[in-house]
Amino acid sequence: MTEGLAGALWGWPPPVLDPAGPYADSVTVLAWALFAMGVVVTGIVVAALWVALRGPERWRRVLGGEKAVWIGGVAFPGVVLTVLLIWGLTLTASLTKPITGDEMRIRVTGEMWWFRVEYLDAAGNVVMRDANEVRIPVGVPVVFELRSADVLHSFWIPHLSGKLDMVPGRTNLLRAEATRTGQFGGVCAEYCGGPHALMGFVAIAKEPEEWQRWFDARVAADSVQPLAAVSTTNPQLAQGRELFMENGCAACHRVAGTQANGLAGPDLTFMGDRATVGAGILPNHRGTLTGWIGDSQGIKPGNRMPSYDRLSAQQLDAIAAWLGQLK
Amino acid sequence: MGVLTACKPPAQTRQHDDAAAQKRGLKLMETKGCGACHEIPGLNWPRGQLGPSLMRFNDTGLIAGYLPNTPVNLAAFIRNAPATKPGSTMPAMPVTVSEAVDMAAYLQGGGRD
Amino acid sequence: MTSETGFDHKLYGLFPQPRKQPDEGLKELERVWETPRGWKIITAVNNNYIGFWYVVTSFLFFLLAGILALGMRVQLAAPMQDFMSPDTFNQFFTMHGTIMMFLFAVPAVEAIGVMLLPQMLSARDLPFPRLSAYAFWAYLIGGLSFFASLFIGAAPDGGWFMYPPLTSTAFSPGIAVDFWLLGIGFIEISAIAGAIEIIVGVLRTRAPNMTLDRMPMFAWAMLVFGVMIIIAFPAVILCTLLLEAERMFNWPLFDPTRGGDPLLWQHLFWFFGHPEVYIIFLPAAGLMSMMVATIARTELVGYRLNVLALVATGFISFGVWAHHMFTVGMPRVSTGYFSAASMAVSLPAGIQVFCWIATLASGKIRWSTPALFVVGSIVIFVMGGLTGVMLGMVPFDWQAHDTYFVVAHLHYVLIGGMVLPMFAAFYYWTPMVSRTPLSERIGRWVFWLMFSGLHITFLPMHLSGLMGMPRRVYTYLPGRGLDLLNLVSTIGAFIFALGVLVFLYDCARNFRFTAKGPDAGNIFGGGTLEWLPAGLYSTRSIPVVHSREPLWDNPELSREVEEGRHMLPDTATGTRETLITSPVKAEPQYIQLMPGPSIWPLVAAIFTASFFMSLTVQAYPFAAFSAVVTLAAILRWLWDTDAPLAVEQAEVGGGIVLPVTVTGASSHSWWALNILMIVIGMIGALAVFAFFFLYGSSPEVWIAAPALGQTAMIAGMYLGVLALLWAGRRVLRARAGRVAGDLPWVLVMAGALLATWALYCDITGWLDAGLDPTATSMGAIVFMFMALQGQVVIVSLIMVVYLAFREARGLVTTPHNVTMDIVARFTGFVAVQGLVFTIVPRLFPGA
Numbered sequence A: 001m002t003e004g005l006a007g008a009l010w011g012w013p014p015p016v017l018d019p020a021g022p023y024a025d026s027v028t029v030l031a032w033a034l035f036a037m038g039v040v041v042t043g044i045v046v047a048a049l050w051v052a053l054r055g056p057e058r059w060r061r062v063l064g065g066e067k068a069v070w071i072g073g074v075a076f077p078g079v080v081l082t083v084l085l086i087w088g089l090t091l092t093a094s095l096t097k098p099i100t101g102d103e104m105r106i107r108v109t110g111e112m113w114w115f116r117v118e119y120l121d122a123a124g125n126v127v128m129r130d131a132n133e134v135r136i137p138v139g140v141p142v143v144f145e146l147r148s149a150d151v152l153h154s155f156w157i158p159h160l161s162g163k164l165d166m167v168p169g170r171t172n173l174l175r176a177e178a179t180r181t182g183q184f185g186g187v188c189a190e191y192c193g194g195p196h197a198l199m200g201f202v203a204i205a206k207e208p209e210e211w212q213r214w215f216d217a218r219v220a221a222d223s224v225q226p227l228a229a230v231s232t233t234n235p236q237l238a239q240g241r242e243l244f245m246e247n248g249c250a251a252c253h254r255v256a257g258t259q260a261n262g263l264a265g266p267d268l269t270f271m272g273d274r275a276t277v278g279a280g281i282l283p284n285h286r287g288t289l290t291g292w293i294g295d296s297q298g299i300k301p302g303n304r305m306p307s308y309d310r311l312s313a314q315q316l317d318a319i320a321a322w323l324g325q326l327k
Numbered sequence B: 001m002g003v004l005t006a007c008k009p010p011a012q013t014r015q016h017d018d019a020a021a022q023k024r025g026l027k028l029m030e031t032k033g034c035g036a037c038h039e040i041p042g043l044n045w046p047r048g049q050l051g052p053s054l055m056r057f058n059d060t061g062l063i064a065g066y067l068p069n070t071p072v073n074l075a076a077f078i079r080n081a082p083a084t085k086p087g088s089t090m091p092a093m094p095v096t097v098s099e100a101v102d103m104a105a106y107l108q109g110g111g112r113d
Numbered sequence C: 001m002t003s004e005t006g007f008d009h010k011l012y013g014l015f016p017q018p019r020k021q022p023d024e025g026l027k028e029l030e031r032v033w034e035t036p037r038g039w040k041i042i043t044a045v046n047n048n049y050i051g052f053w054y055v056v057t058s059f060l061f062f063l064l065a066g067i068l069a070l071g072m073r074v075q076l077a078a079p080m081q082d083f084m085s086p087d088t089f090n091q092f093f094t095m096h097g098t099i100m101m102f103l104f105a106v107p108a109v110e111a112i113g114v115m116l117l118p119q120m121l122s123a124r125d126l127p128f129p130r131l132s133a134y135a136f137w138a139y140l141i142g143g144l145s146f147f148a149s150l151f152i153g154a155a156p157d158g159g160w161f162m163y164p165p166l167t168s169t170a171f172s173p174g175i176a177v178d179f180w181l182l183g184i185g186f187i188e189i190s191a192i193a194g195a196i197e198i199i200v201g202v203l204r205t206r207a208p209n210m211t212l213d214r215m216p217m218f219a220w221a222m223l224v225f226g227v228m229i230i231i232a233f234p235a236v237i238l239c240t241l242l243l244e245a246e247r248m249f250n251w252p253l254f255d256p257t258r259g260g261d262p263l264l265w266q267h268l269f270w271f272f273g274h275p276e277v278y279i280i281f282l283p284a285a286g287l288m289s290m291m292v293a294t295i296a297r298t299e300l301v302g303y304r305l306n307v308l309a310l311v312a313t314g315f316i317s318f319g320v321w322a323h324h325m326f327t328v329g330m331p332r333v334s335t336g337y338f339s340a341a342s343m344a345v346s347l348p349a350g351i352q353v354f355c356w357i358a359t360l361a362s363g364k365i366r367w368s369t370p371a372l373f374v375v376g377s378i379v380i381f382v383m384g385g386l387t388g389v390m391l392g393m394v395p396f397d398w399q400a401h402d403t404y405f406v407v408a409h410l411h412y413v414l415i416g417g418m419v420l421p422m423f424a425a426f427y428y429w430t431p432m433v434s435r436t437p438l439s440e441r442i443g444r445w446v447f448w449l450m451f452s453g454l455h456i457t458f459l460p461m462h463l464s465g466l467m468g469m470p471r472r473v474y475t476y477l478p479g480r481g482l483d484l485l486n487l488v489s490t491i492g493a494f495i496f497a498l499g500v501l502v503f504l505y506d507c508a509r510n511f512r513f514t515a516k517g518p519d520a521g522n523i524f525g526g527g528t529l530e531w532l533p534a535g536l537y538s539t540r541s542i543p544v545v546h547s548r549e550p551l552w553d554n555p556e557l558s559r560e561v562e563e564g565r566h567m568l569p570d571t572a573t574g575t576r577e578t579l580i581t582s583p584v585k586a587e588p589q590y591i592q593l594m595p596g597p598s599i600w601p602l603v604a605a606i607f608t609a610s611f612f613m614s615l616t617v618q619a620y621p622f623a624a625f626s627a628v629v630t631l632a633a634i635l636r637w638l639w640d641t642d643a644p645l646a647v648e649q650a651e652v653g654g655g656i657v658l659p660v661t662v663t664g665a666s667s668h669s670w671w672a673l674n675i676l677m678i679v680i681g682m683i684g685a686l687a688v689f690a691f692f693f694l695y696g697s698s699p700e701v702w703i704a705a706p707a708l709g710q711t712a713m714i715a716g717m718y719l720g721v722l723a724l725l726w727a728g729r730r731v732l733r734a735r736a737g738r739v740a741g742d743l744p745w746v747l748v749m750a751g752a753l754l755a756t757w758a759l760y761c762d763i764t765g766w767l768d769a770g771l772d773p774t775a776t777s778m779g780a781i782v783f784m785f786m787a788l789q790g791q792v793v794i795v796s797l798i799m800v801v802y803l804a805f806r807e808a809r810g811l812v813t814t815p816h817n818v819t820m821d822i823v824a825r826f827t828g829f830v831a832v833q834g835l836v837f838t839i840v841p842r843l844f845p846g847a
Helices: A005-009 A022-054 A057-063 A066-095 A208-223 A227-233 A235-246 A286-300 A313-324 B001-005 B019-032 B072-077 B098-106 C010-014 C023-033 C038-041 C049-076 C086-121 C129-148 C177-203 C217-249 C262-294 C303-319 C332-344 C348-363 C369-393 C394-400 C404-433 C442-468 C483-510 C558-563 C600-616 C618-638 C668-699 C708-734 C743-768 C777-806 C820-841
Strands: A106-111 A114-120 A127-132 A133-137 A142-148 A153-156 A164-166 A172-176 A180-188 A202-204 C577-581 C589-594 C650-653 C656-658
Touching: A022 A057, A022 A066, A022 C348, A022 C369, A066 A202, A066 C303, A066 C332, A066 C348, A066 C369, A066 C394, A066 C668, A106 A133, A106 A153, A106 A164, A127 A133, A127 A208, A127 A313, A133 A208, A142 A153, A142 A164, A153 C262, A164 A172, A235 A313, A286 A313, B019 B098, B019 C656, B072 B098, B098 C348, C049 C086, C049 C404, C049 C483, C086 C177, C086 C217, C086 C262, C086 C404, C129 C177, C129 C600, C129 C618, C177 C217, C177 C600, C177 C668, C217 C262, C217 C303, C217 C668, C217 C777, C262 C303, C262 C348, C262 C369, C262 C404, C262 C668, C262 C777, C303 C332, C303 C348, C303 C777, C332 C348, C332 C369, C332 C394, C369 C394, C369 C404, C394 C442, C404 C442, C483 C577, C589 C656, C600 C618, C618 C777, C618 C820, C668 C777, C668 C820, C708 C743, C708 C820, C777 C820
Parallel strands: A106 A142, A133 A202
Antiparallel strands: A106 A114, A114 A127, A142 A172, A153 A164, A153 A180, A180 A202, C577 C589, C650 C656
């Protein structure tokens, strides 16, 4: 999970022009067509300006009348815009086809400044919880139920589809589908105050069978079984777990199978399996996790988690060790 | 880990001149998130305060006040600190041997990127 | 040609008069228009001064907001820097956007209008000089105190569009948002005051025979600008009122847990916000059209097409607001409509661009700094327009929305469409107000630095956006391919800034302000009236206009005007005055007497500012004190504007005798009051929209209205108000030739009191029905109606008291009186609005 995280998410080619699914494909084609239109029209206008300023007398006479205005300013843009408009509207219609109800459903709630993720079953019940990461099977249509817990956010995975806002009091549905496996970066695209710049997430597309195995295991683990109790034979893990419970972590975070049942912060039941720490900003390993717990305010200033700098490095390491094996 | 320390290292000077390795090293420190705990030259963010600052690491005599500051020791320490120095609170890092060598090269090269 | 007002067009043949006016007349004219000396200069109300100060102030805000931008570019030059804290950055971009839009762009074009319009129309001044002075001072003081919030770390940080709920008390508990709301509310007042001034100025103070078809293109643009402000700004006023009501009184208008809706803000804000872009662009386009004609040395090709384009832009721009909201999850039909409208709005822009190109082709360009800026603006504006078309395509917008692609787009449009034309205008019109022109040599440096800086800054941003960089981020993560692009953008920003710096150097070296001449003169060879020789009084006589470019068609015009051989030579009444002409054909109608220097607009502005600022810091007693002083100052400045006349009529040359000031449909104040009522009416209409919108979003919180009988009674009271006002005016008319007596004002006051009582009944009725403004959005919006109604009721009460005072001093004239007319008609408006606010929520079967 941790290998080359940052590089895989962004960079060249621009994700908008590097689609990984049907909801981004057609928009990429449209984007290229629009760029071409932009270059051609700019060229035409610059050429017309050149003729007007430097061109031969005969051409300038043609360009210098109201007829030229009608052709260049009305007819030409009229035709171009009509063609584009028809294309745009058709494409909009095909990208917003009614939702059939058979799609896989994932509810994502924007919070200041992270994403709560809940996988839903057909009846709409939450069967598994996660944060700052969505995993989807390749080739399966997915509907993201987007909500907000506080202010406006916007959910955007440029590789997979356009963005859709998370509006308090409303539920917006975003369609997406991945046609290849990989990690795709996502961000909050609507300004939400404070460290909005550091509010990201990862979308991971897996082969359907692999995804199903992973999902079934997760669903089983997310129910009440005392999963974390297994590791308590290791003294360091036991210490980490104890520190976690004693230092107030449990007030905000939930770890299934333990008494940690806080709902204000991200669910940590599968913390060790997550790609990132701090909402898509650091790779997840024991070192970064230690650093995050001890100094989250230094890493992401203004976020809602206090820095646990009163704990010793050894204690922080123990907590990170315990969290790191929650998979 | 024992494997690495047991290997006889090639003769090396303290000061690395391999600019490419140093460049890779900095990039790795950035992508691995070492800054979460350490202040590292050439890295704006994060500038962690939990672990010791790694500014001017080439002037540091001992790694973690314990091991001579040689490339081999440093690379080994980066990969698995608790194994290299018992009781170290720095956890083992998910990096390969060659990655650790590049990172060591960067730190010992004076941190000039 | 048929006459609009009965004025015989043959009389225009009398001008120019055969003989020049004696020199004593000119001395008299100069004495009348003399500006106070020394520190008393601040009491000046003449547009030559106010206009210039206004332009300088708006440019100051351009510099301040530009400095903020440089700070942000330094922070973003490399990933994860800590040049400034996230909070500071958030304040910086909020202030940058807010200042550029509200404190620079709109005031700047308005300022250029105040400075140039009277000259272009050959009016002695704008019709309400004290109102422009007030608008300017309010803007200067309010703007500076708003900016000062940065220094105390209390600057707003919610972004220039201030979306709730981030800006609601739950997430922005401090006073920063209040600073924004009240600061902007205050600046809106000055924008609207200016717009009223400009609309009336353009329609009523043009030179004789300057028909609408002969108006300079800038006047057309400013007319559309003024109308758009009147329609659009009420939306942002309502926005600020609603959000402030939520913050101050806990009325849940945007809080979804109590039936509010954050999207209500977005609809209202963008109903203002998109036209705002054209409000900025159109005047600049008007300037472009005029400069293009001069630098190509030929008439503008497609004058009428261009006018059509301006008007069409104005219209269509009110139907595109939701293209800022394609990603909020609107129904497909709405997105389709707004996408189509957004495409349509680029057609008129295309017409204007090709009019300019055709004009350049049909003439022969003479290269100069303004010419460079004009040609450069066309290229940049076209590029920005094209990315705008891209963003109008809904599926593409879903990707590009709220990324740096949009940042690039809007800067191309606004810099190409407004900033560079403004610099062109600075170089072009400086000779009108400076003893020496700006340097052509330095000007070229300014242009090339700004032109290249702009591309270097903003071209890479298109790519950063597509690479996934959202807007309004204080930093970005390393290793995402954004480092180099951002570094280039930062370098570009400094090149652009260097261009502005060189411009300042040019100003310091060459700009020597002169309000009364001699100035550098018509060095570019323009053909419109602002290039006539002029003093503080504008031109010595007001020329009769026969074409669009009078100076080109009649090379003798300057001399004729200077010799006083046109209309209204020198002064006809021995006071400040200007010629009021009819709105379409500009036929002379009457002579308006103009108020001279006064300290009261300045006092009113200072205390308006202190009223808003004390509200912000919750110093309510001082706010109340400031409100009283403001009111007193405004009434004091109005006191001597409607005095009984010494002369009833005067000759304007050629034996033509015109009346001095009239009331009724042809008076300029009748126009101004109507425009003001449109503004208030728009606020009310948008509040009604908000009512229905909130119902649509949360019908479950709607309760049953009070009994129908009560509604009928309140409606009856409002009808009674109208009857009383009608009676009051009848009585005044019946007393023609006699003293007005007490009955007219008593009737009007009875009307105002009845309206107050009706409002009281409305409020108590709803309270008895169990409606609570803090419990549900329905309560909030219904009580918002009452609050809006309460404001106008209070104003009308103050007005009737003022009327009573004037009667006591014997200042109410018969059979018509401007004050009586204004008070009665405003109170009538109060009754009509009250009727709507009563009927809509009570009869709407929502519950």
